Amino acid sequence: MMAPLLFTLLLPLISLPFIYLLGRKPKVAALIVTVSSILDLAFLAMTAPTVLSEGKYVESYRWIPMLGSPLTLFVDGISLSMAVITLLLIISATVFSMSYMEKEGSLREYYILMAFLTVGLVGVFITSNLMVFYFCWEFMLIPTYFIIGEWGYRESYRAAFKFFIFTHAGAVSVLLGIGAIYMLTGDLDMFTARTLLESAPPSLLEWIFIAFTLGFAVKMAVVPVHMWLPDAHAEAPAPISALLSGVIIEAGAYAILRVSFGTVFPSIMDRVAGSQFLYIISTFGVVSAFYGAMTALAENDIKRIVAYSSISHMGYVLFGLSLYPLVEGVVGTVLHLVNHAASKGLLFLCAGAVMKQTGLRDIREMGGLASKMPVTAISTAISSFSIAGIPAFACFMSEFLIFMGGFQASSMDGFFYLPTALMIVATVFSLAYVLRLFWRVFLEEPKPGKVSKLPTLMAVSMLFLSFVNVALGVWPGPVIDLIGSAELG
Amino acid sequence: MIGLLDVLLPTVILTVSAMLTLPILTVIRRRNSHHRALAVLWIVVPFSAAALWIIHLSLEYYGSMGSQPFVFVSFAPGEEAHLSSSFLVDAVSIYMVIVYLLMGFASCLYGILYIGFEEKPSERYFALTFMVVGSVMAATLSGDLLTLFIFWEASAAGSCFLIAYRKRADSIEASIKYLVMIVIASGFIVYGLSIIYGLVGSLNFWVVRDALITAPDKRLLLAAFLFVAAGYAIETAVVPFHMWLPDAYTAAPPSSAAFLSAIVDQASYYVFMRVLVYILTPPEVLNWPVALAVFSALTMTVGNLFALAQRDVRRMVAYVCVADIGYNLVAITSVKPLGVMGNLFFFFVGGMTTALAFMAVGIVNRLGLKTLEDFAGVGRKFPLTSIALVVAALSFSGVPPFAGFIAKYLVFTAAIEAGMAWLAVVGVLNSVLQSAYLLRLIHYMYARPAGRRVRGGEPRNLLIPVYIMVVAIIVLGMYPAFALDLINPAALQLSLLLS
Amino acid sequence: MAEYSPWLVWLFPIVSSLWVPLVSKLGNRARDGFVISVGVFTLIFSALLIPTISSGGSTDLSVKWIRIGGTDIRLGVFIDPLSLLFANLVAFVGLVVLLYSLSYMAHEEGLPRYYFFMLLFIGSMVGLVLADNFLQLFIFWELVSLCSYALVSFWYRKPEAVKAGMKVFIMTKIGDISLLAGILILYAGLHSLSYQQIFEQYWKLPQATLTAVSMLMLFGALVKSAQLPLHSWLYSAMEAPTSVSCLLHGATMVKAGVYLTARTHVIFCNVPLWLDSLAWIGAITAVLGAVLALHTTDIKGVPAYSTVSQIGFMMAALGVAPSPQSLGWFAGLFHTISHAFFQGLGFLAIGSIVHQLGTRDMRKMGGLRRDMPITFTLCIIVILARSGIPPFCSFFSKGLIAKSLLLADNTPLTLLIYAAAAITFAYSYRFLTITFAGEKSSYLKNIKVHEAPRLMSIASGILAAGTIILGFLGGSLVDFLGTRYVFDLASFFSLESLMFVVTLLIGGLPIYLIYQRRVVGTEDLRRGALGVLDRVIEENYFLDRAYGFIVRVLLSLSNNLYRMDIRVMERVPYFVANGIMRLSHIMLVSFDLTLDRVVAFTAEAIAVHSVKVRRVHRGVLSHFVLAATFGVLLLYILLILTT
Amino acid sequence: MDYVILSMTLLAVGIYGLVTKRNLLKVLISIEIIAAAASMNFVAFASMVGGSLGQAFLILALSVDTTLTAIIIALVVVAYRDLGTIDIWALSRLREVRAARRRGKRR
Structure with missing residues (x-):
């Protein structure tokens, strides 16, 4: 009997004892994590044919029947693409860690936590049951907390604390929503609940929608609740920053799409409040995009720049979400999640490499590094240009689709003209901070200072992600097809 | 057919072994070798005997459940049953008894390893733990208010000795305060019972329940409720009746605190729930949920806020216990099957979690490390203990995959279902607050450098009961169906009762 | 091979560009050979496409690229005379520049990077003009920006180069987003991005939407073509190696705007606002750009501002064309080609000078004609060609522009264009005088000046030949583009042309008086009312200040926001x-x-x-x-x- | 009804005593008064219902109370013997003093 999704979920857990027993040498531990992630990818790939032909692939196991929660594992185009990019990122981050973390202590524990993190990260994307979803959602927190705290820089535990509290606070708000859905429908499957909710009182649903969206928005680090992000991203070790920015905050966006919009929103869509929610969401999106971009323009810490840029990009995603249920908007948003994961992950790895090679964080102290670290410079260029939305690199196409959806929406609802226009303007700011980063770090006359050699494994993982970035940028068709195969709206 | 013996035998076994403990442990102590193993064996024997009998009881009960979910067992047979002191076997009580046995075993094990039976009066300590478990079981299985009262007070008397075990000034004072509060509570309860008795003419659960639903005099009913609820609120330590609890749990030896929080605390919640939900009037007759919801919100908030202000870690955990009462009350006031499910799960999980926290803190306390500052750097020196404490903290905060999450989820969902979304919101906010200060503890443990006094190794054998709890919490968190399968009939039973 | 040439013509240079770093490992000669052969093949492929027009279009080779919301966006090649014209132009100029670079850049560091971006630049530009839909166009549009960023900052150790590159990128990005918005509004209305479908269906759009789209796209095109008031990036781009400037001006970056305008002419020629804005902005830019060129002391500034001005000519011509295939449209395109030749030549010549002298300040030059006779000859050709002296190409193209303006019966515009033409001659003449005439300056006395290497001269010579021949090819060009106009060489020798030449001479007169006769010192001119004017021009019409102000405001806003984030949030x-x-x-x-x-x-x-x-x-x-x-x-x- | 009023009064007296008295013995007496109030009430209601059950219950309840009181007395004795005071305020201050001494020792 084949149960690819169950294996996908459990494989990292199964690998735990191996990591513990064999992982005295950190490289071995990292290798086990890598191999298990690759196997995970293989398992996921097994579902792809079914997903492409039937739109989804479902497995269900008994878990907590009393709470309407079987262990339903589900992938469709959206979740599959998210899960795949997550695993790719995890693999790169692990390979990167092998060299990046080698000076650190207790690495076996690090990789154990990494494996735990894999369960949470992948699990969030491959389930349709809200309870399972919530489990994995919170499961991400614990390993991340300890990794940031233990292996981070400077006041890492403080940053980790902030991260934990903020996202946990968001999560309990989500929990309220899940409780309310269970109360209303007695079922926690996203898709079943969606049909069952159609007969529920809309005013209550609106509250549920708010609770969900608020909770997920904290994870996404939308502007008024973004305070945890710069610290957490900046203090975490680079591979984890890559995962944080690449996957964890994106899980928030994915969840808004899946839960807030996919489950609750259709039942209140036709009400006045429904469109008002969209307006509010798009406004927050615009604000975040500008806020993140402008703060990134003023920041001098290399990792915090990238962190702020994540806030900005979550603004794009939020704006894309507000176009629900437009196909261009949804597909563009999901594609942007995938692309942003690839490029921001890479950019964080690059920042990590720069920090590792030079021992500096402040970009004003750097300069002229392009000739001394060509691989890092090329990878940074690729990821930066992707972040700035330059064509042929990943993020361009998704931003294009989002804007496309924005104008589609505008032609139906005049409100969206302004936000869409502003979002387009925000790309100029993105370009500005990205160029500033690149300029300060890599260009002009080199400053004195020692630059160590880039370890091969770091280079490999960076080049791999660079390749992914370019591939996604040049030929996004298959991914778009995959995402589009999901039932939308 | 379940007989009186079936119901009482576990209690009897435990009480008799309590008596036997005194000579047996004395004998064991005289031996030169293997005495610790023998002592542990002595813990295992009565508990397994009691467990066997409980299994028998539950098999018998579930075998005949189809006809009647509530099985009354009385001293006097036949028609007169309701006049006599009686016992009641149902899914809820069976579940609770199993829970007591499991947790009682783990905490007794911890006790015998922690207290060290080489110590002189330790046989009394173990005898009392057996007795308390026994009487709590009997209280749980009791079928009328008086039986409940008597066994309950018996367990209180026993626990008072557990608190005062070390005979230090603070523990003596705390146990006096505890006992005085218990006596006041019992005064209140008797007061309330007297009114109920005056109204109904019986104290049998069933008779009382049926009669009170159609009670003629609302004012007397209210008075009865007031006194009974206040009495049990004191014993449960609902805010503002809670003040004895932090003192008692801080002054008692950690093993006692773990034991009390695992068994007596949970039993008191259970009794509170049993009396309110099962026996006293349903909300349609006397609208008590709102009033208790206020108390529940108060308890959560005060418990958490006070815990936040503590520097002494054990006292902080004690206040977490207070906050837990608030969460339990949320479910109780919902009067929904889901709430009962949440309650029953919470009794188990909350008990384990608090016990685990006290146990882990106790291990560190042995070095004289008490305050948050003392705990700095403990995470690196005592990794296993710290992981256990982290698990407890995260379970308290309601973070999956730890069992505390499922409990909290059930509780909050029940509140939403009962139309008290505000209470759920308060609960959720409190949860965040809770995670904040527990995280602060973790922060101290891991982020700060260790002080000079943090030294030595971890006591390996003490970690055995600790890790039993850890595993249970994780397993129940990942796959709660283990417990929920047992709980489900109880919840169904309640819906039967409420309809 | 031939049937795949629509693909190969742009894919080949792009894909080859990726190999440059690898080939470079084999040695410099291998790299040079590789690069030149890529250039040659690109030219061959694009030339191979020309017959397909006469044979009635090519087979549809487009492939599905992405599919979104029920719309296929295909990756294809759009072949019509316009795109082929540009493709060949790009391939040709590209090849010449590559040849030139072999010698010009020979001793630089980082040549793999240079050739990588050069090939990518050429490939992107060919891709841009051959794109079959607006998305494809936009992608290459941005890639061109990216390449120009990389090439302008080629000397990345020089702070000015880096900053100039950033300025180029960010300013053109502002135009790009406008274009993007236009494209997407078009898509929202028509659910298609393909040229073919949009050309067929654009009338379905409401006039207001069409106007909005046209203005957005116009803005995009104007920024890319460095029209006023957003021309200042072009001067900053002079930090690039001169060969890059040549490519940027001759065929790629700035021509993209002209191409877009010509391409979308068929849609927007029904929007009066679009036509008027185009014509006016073009004409005004022609004059003001020329004035800037007259004022500058930077030797590369002359052709830079000259390009601004010349593209103004093209835009004005396109703006008065009532429809594609009319005279103005043709004149604009014709001038584009002639501009590619003479301006390219201009850069190559100036490149030789800069290469030898190591400075760009004209005031330090003088009397070069003896040391660099070939370059001097080339420069004279450039000047004649640029100003429109017969029989050089520009004489015909500018003549046609003037004619189209006269046809449109728009007197103010005509006057502006004439004025611009006059000033064009003036600044060209001034450039020649300052650099080559007179005595050797003190700066030059200290360095030894040689004639440019042969390869550079050959490359320049090719272009120089082009400037002479091109004018007489106008007839076949008319046929090729299918313009409704009879190109008659004889018609150029008319009163109008005489008037035109006289205008030029009028423009040249003051320069002759000032710089050769020294009637008035240049310092005297900076007094009084002229001084104010001087100041205005010196400050680039205060535009740089305005942009600087905006940038500063935005930066301080960012800083304050950041401080708020750190301190409050x-x-x-x-x-x-x-x-x-x-x-x-x-x-x-x-x-x-x-x-x-x-x-x-x-x-x-x-x-x-x-x-x-x-x-x-x-x-x-x-x-x-x-x-x-x-x-x-x-x-x-x-x-x-x-x- | 009079009995009920009486028992209420006794209850009030008991609580008053608990709140105001510092001597543990007086506290004990107050507790006893509360217990007496409860028992009195029980008797009163039992007599209203009639039957012997009430009396039986009462006896049991009283015995429980007595047991608990006995334990308290035992503790009080221990407290007096070990700590030398039965003033509840002094006892709690004693605890604080000890805590302060612990803190002092650490410094």
Whole structure:
């Protein structure tokens, strides 16, 4: 009997004892994590044919029947693409860690936590049951907390604390929503609940929608609740920053799409409040995009720049979400999640490499590094240009689709003209901070200072992600097809 | 057919072994070798005997459940049953008894390893733990208010000795305060019972329940409720009746605190729930949920806020216990099957979690490390203990995959279902607050450098009961169906009762 | 091979560009050979496409690229005379520049990077003109920007080069987003991005939408083509190696705007606002750009501003064309080609000078004609060609522009264009005088100046030949583009042309007086009213200041936002946390304190025995009881209230 | 009804005593008064219902109370013997003093 999704979920857990027993040498531990992630990818790939032909692939196991929660594992185009990019990122981050973390202590524990993190990260994307979803959602927190705290820089535990509290606070708000859905429908499957909710009182649903969206928005680090992000991203070790920015905050966006919009929103869509929610969401999106971009323009810490840029990009995603249920908007948003994961992950790895090679964080102290670290410079260029939305690199196409959806929406609802226009303007700011980063770090006359050699494994993982970035940028068709195969709206 | 013996035998076994403990442990102590193993064996024997009998009881009960979910067992047979002191076997009580046995075993094990039976009066300590478990079981299985009262007070008397075990000034004072509060509570309860008795003419659960639903005099009913609820609120330590609890749990030896929080605390919640939900009037007759919801919100908030202000870690955990009462009350006031499910799960999980926290803190306390500052750097020196404490903290905060999450989820969902979304919101906010200060503890443990006094190794054998709890919490968190399968009939039973 | 050439023509250079770093490992000769052969093949492929027009279009080779919302966006090649014209132009100029680079850049560092971006630049530009839909166009449009960024900052150790590159990229990005918005509004209305479908269906759009789209796209095109008021990036781009400038001006970057305007002409020629804006902005830019060129002292500034001005000519011509295939449209395109030749030549020549002298300041030059005779000859050709002296190409193209303006019967525009033409001659003449005429400057005396290497001269020579031949090819070009106009060489020798030449001479006169006769010193000109004008021109019409101001405002906004984020937003959580902590402490203390006081008060009030209680005691039994009593009361009240 | 009023009064007296008295023995007496109040009430209601059950219950309840009181007395004795005071305020201050001494020792 084949149960690819169950294996996908459990494989990292199964690998735990191996990591513990064999992982005295950190490289071995990292290798086990890598191999298990690759196997995970293989398992996921097994579902792809079914997903492409039937739109989804479902497995269900008994878990907590009393709470309407079987262990339903589900992938469709959206979740599959998210899960795949997550695993790719995890693999790169692990390979990167092998060299990046080698000076650190207790690495076996690090990789154990990494494996735990894999369960949470992948699990969030491959389930349709809200309870399972919530489990994995919170499961991400614990390993991340300890990794940031233990292996981070400077006041890492403080940053980790902030991260934990903020996202946990968001999560309990989500929990309220899940409780309310269970109360209303007695079922926690996203898709079943969606049909069952159609007969529920809309005013209550609106509250549920708010609770969900608020909770997920904290994870996404939308502007008024973004305070945890710069610290957490900046203090975490680079591979984890890559995962944080690449996957964890994106899980928030994915969840808004899946839960807030996919489950609750259709039942209140036709009400006045429904469109008002969209307006509010798009406004927050615009604000975040500008806020993140402008703060990134003023920041001098290399990792915090990238962190702020994540806030900005979550603004794009939020704006894309507000176009629900437009196909261009949804597909563009999901594609942007995938692309942003690839490029921001890479950019964080690059920042990590720069920090590792030079021992500096402040970009004003750097300069002229392009000739001394060509691989890092090329990878940074690729990821930066992707972040700035330059064509042929990943993020361009998704931003294009989002804007496309924005104008589609505008032609139906005049409100969206302004936000869409502003979002387009925000790309100029993105370009500005990205160029500033690149300029300060890599260009002009080199400053004195020692630059160590880039370890091969770091280079490999960076080049791999660079390749992914370019591939996604040049030929996004298959991914778009995959995402589009999901039932939308 | 379940007989009186079936119901009482576990209690009897435990009480008799309590008596036997005194000579047996004395004998064991005289031996030169293997005495610790023998002592542990002595813990295992009565508990397994009691467990066997409980299994028998539950098999018998579930075998005949189809006809009647509530099985009354009385001293006097036949028609007169309701006049006599009686016992009641149902899914809820069976579940609770199993829970007591499991947790009682783990905490007794911890006790015998922690207290060290080489110590002189330790046989009394173990005898009392057996007795308390026994009487709590009997209280749980009791079928009328008086039986409940008597066994309950018996367990209180026993626990008072557990608190005062070390005979230090603070523990003596705390146990006096505890006992005085218990006596006041019992005064209140008797007061309330007297009114109920005056109204109904019986104290049998069933008779009382049926009669009170159609009670003629609302004012007397209210008075009865007031006194009974206040009495049990004191014993449960609902805010503002809670003040004895932090003192008692801080002054008692950690093993006692773990034991009390695992068994007596949970039993008191259970009794509170049993009396309110099962026996006293349903909300349609006397609208008590709102009033208790206020108390529940108060308890959560005060418990958490006070815990936040503590520097002494054990006292902080004690206040977490207070906050837990608030969460339990949320479910109780919902009067929904889901709430009962949440309650029953919470009794188990909350008990384990608090016990685990006290146990882990106790291990560190042995070095004289008490305050948050003392705990700095403990995470690196005592990794296993710290992981256990982290698990407890995260379970308290309601973070999956730890069992505390499922409990909290059930509780909050029940509140939403009962139309008290505000209470759920308060609960959720409190949860965040809770995670904040527990995280602060973790922060101290891991982020700060260790002080000079943090030294030595971890006591390996003490970690055995600790890790039993850890595993249970994780397993129940990942796959709660283990417990929920047992709980489900109880919840169904309640819906039967409420309809 | 030929049937795939629509693909190969742009894919080949792009894909080859990726190989440059690898080929470079084989040695410089291999790299040079590789690069030149790529250039040659690109030219061959694009030339191979020309016959397909006469044979009635090519087979549809487009492939599905992405599919979104039921719309296929295909990756294809759009072949019509316009795109082929540009493709060949790009391939040709590209090849010439590559040839030139072999010698010009020979001793630089980082050549793999240089050739990588050069090939990518050429490939992107060919891709841009051959794109079959707007998305494809936009992608290459941005890639061209990216390449120009990389090439302008080629000397990345030079701070000016880096900053210039950033300026180029960001300013053109502003135009790009406008274009993007236009494209997407078009898509929102028509659900298609393909040229073919949009050309067929654009009339379905409401006029207002069409106007909006046209203006957005126009803005995009104008920024890319460095028209006023967003021309300043073009001058900054002069930080690039001169070969890059040549490519950028001759065929790629700035021509993209012209191409877009010509391409979308068929849609927007029904939008009066679009036509008027185009014509006016073009004409004004022609004049003002020429004035800037007249003023500059930077040797590369002359062709740079000249390009601004010349593209103004093209835009003006396109703006007065009532429809594609009309005279103005053709004139604009014709001038584009001739501009590619003479301006390209201009850059190559100037490149030789800069290469030899190592400075760009014209004031340090003078009397070069003896040291660099070939370059001098080339420069004369450039000047003649640029100004429109017969029989050079520009004479015909500018003549056609003037004719189209006259046809449109728009006197002010015509006057502006004539003025611009006059100033064009003036600044070209000035450039020649300052650099080549007169005595050797003190700066030059200290360095040895050679003639440019042969390869550079050959490359320049090719272009120089082009400037002469091109004008006479106008007829076949008309046929090729299918313009509704009879190109008759004889018609150029008319009164109008005479007038045109006279205008040029009028423009040249003051320069002759000032720089050769020294009638007035240049310093004297900077006084009085002319001084104000001088200042305005010196400051680039205060545009740089305005942009600087905007940038500063945005940066300070960012800084303040950042400071706010660090100081306020960051502290909010701590503030809240501290608040809660304090609250809990206060509660804890006041709880006990209150109870203490109450107990003391009760005891004292009843005064059974006086208890002096002032100290706070924690956890006293009496407090427990009292609290419990309060609890009972509270419970009672709540129960009464709710039942 | 009179009995009920009486028992209420006794209850009030008991609680008053608990709140105001510092001597543990007096506290004990107050507890006893509360217990007496409860028992009195029980008797009163039992007599209203009639039957012997009430009396039986009462006896049991009283015995439980007595047991608990006995334990308290035992503790009080221990407290007096070990700590030398039965003033509840002094006891709690003693605890604080000890805590302060612990803190002092650490410094």
